[in-house]
Amino acid sequence: MVAPYDMAVPGGVNAHIHALCRALDRRGHELIIYGPSSNDARLGRNQVPVGGSIPLNIGGTVSGLGLNVFRDGGVRRLLAREKFDVVHIHEPLAPVIPILFLRNAPCPVVGTFHVHREGGHKIYAATAWLLRSWIGLIDHRIAVSGAARGTVSRYFPGRYEVIPNGVDxxxxxxxxxxxxxxxxxxxxxxxxxxxxxxxxxxxxxxxxxxxxxxxxxxxxxxxxxxxxxxxxxxxxxxxxxxxxxxxxxxxxxxxxxxxxxxxxxxxxxxxxxxxxxxxxxxxxxxxxxxxxxxxxxxxxxxxxxxxxxxxxxxxxxxxxxxxxxxxxxxxxxxxxxxxxxxxxxxDWSLVAARIEAIYLDLVTRPRR
The missing domain is CATH 3.40.50.2000 (Glycogen Phosphorylase B;)
Structure with a gap:
């Protein structure tokens, strides 16, 4: 599992990732969360930092992003060593950590898109020419709502399955x-x-x-x-x-x-x-x-x-x-x-079951 934002700072996407991991853990899966971190002491046992984070104001919210492009080799070696069955990246086109995992994943990739912007996504608009070559590396695209799907598909058309956030x-x-x-x-x-x-x-x-x-x-x-x-x-x-x-x-x-x-x-x-x-x-x-x-x-x-x-x-x-x-x-x-x-x-038990079905489908059929 790859987190796009500072794992040491509470937020909606981080809460989603943690809750999904708990639900999948109850279903017998082993999970590790990778992402940027500004304070490793605040991380849980299954969270592994991949560099620090830089706070940026995006869409009215300050988010900590990992912007160290020199982590590419380390991510490649990590993925080769761990031999994951699936890499699930949240906000897979967010700079830079998610993109490094997307580019280097040797196994099926699931990407979940969380963001909605009524007036358009400025980062997508400015970098769509580059990101189009990478979004094709995602084997299954998820959006947490119709609104989130509308935002990402405006720049990157394709099939997005809407699987909502969950709740305990x-x-x-x-x-x-x-x-x-x-x-x-x-x-x-x-x-x-x-x-x-x-x-x-x-x-x-x-x-x-x-x-x-x-x-x-x-x-x-x-x-x-x-x-x-x-x-x-x-x-x-x-x-x-x-x-x-x-x-x-x-x-x-x-x-x-x-x-x-x-x-x-x-x-x-x-x-x-x-x-x-x-x-x-x-x-x-x-x-x-x-x-x-x-x-x-x-x-x-x-x-x-x-x-x-x-x-x-x-x-x-x-x-x-x-x-x-x-x-x-x-x-x-x-x-x-x-x-x-x-x-x-x-309920997270129902949401996790839908995501688990995607994982099982991807690992049992040839990758594109």
């Missing part, structure tokens, strides 16, 4: 031991989970809170996560007189506890989302969901069924949807029930 349904439904969050005081809670950065849209949610509070005075916004927009978000809240609880980064056990005690989970992202992992986790926990009506959420959220969608960047619409969920018990219960049911189709 039992974990989010049943909870985990060891949670240490403050007791809920009985007030209705609106939960935001994610990196605090521009495209996640937290300022719009904070701007919606005064209207929500006029209808539900005891309600409270809880923010789990951190990021470069934290001070700006706090400043907006202070200016509006809104008491926002910034919980910061939390443990896995605490994250589940925050989901389970929330009355509604909100993702006000303005774009750049390819799927909506946080929304899927909320659905698995049986929470009502309010989210932006953006391309990346289209596969996961069915409007007014498994969640409520509102125009992105619209605090008035957000306030109306949140107020409706908080004040209408029947609506909230219906959303919770349907969300819980919808999440079952995304």
């Amino acid at each position: 349904v039992a974990r989010f439904r049943n909870g985990t031991r060891g949670a240490a969050i403050p007791a809920k005081n009985g007030s209705p809670e609106i939960l935001f989970v994610g990196r605090i950065e521009g495209r996640k849209g937290l300022p719009h949610l904070i701007e919606a809170m005064p209207a929500v509070l006029r209808s539900v005075p005891s309600s409270r916004l809880v923010v789990v996560g951190d990021g470069p927009g934290r001070l700006e978000a706090q400043s907006i809240a202070d200016g509006l007189g809104v008491d926002v609880h910034f919980a910061g980064p939390v443990s896995d056990a605490d994250l589940v506890a925050y989901f389970q005690r929330a009355d509604v989970v909100c993702s006000p992202a303005t774009g750049g989302e390819s799927f909506g992992i946080v929304l899927l986790e909320a659905m698995a926990a049986g929470r009502a969901v309010v989210a932006s009506d953006i391309e990346g959420y289209a596969d996961l959220i069915r409007p007014d069924d498994s969640g409520i969608l509102v125009p992105p960047g619209d605090p008035v619409a957000l306030a109306g949807a949140l107020t409706g969920v908080l004040t209408d018990d029947a609506l909230r219960s219906s959303l919770e029930r349907r969300a819980r049911k919808a999440a079952e189709a995304y």
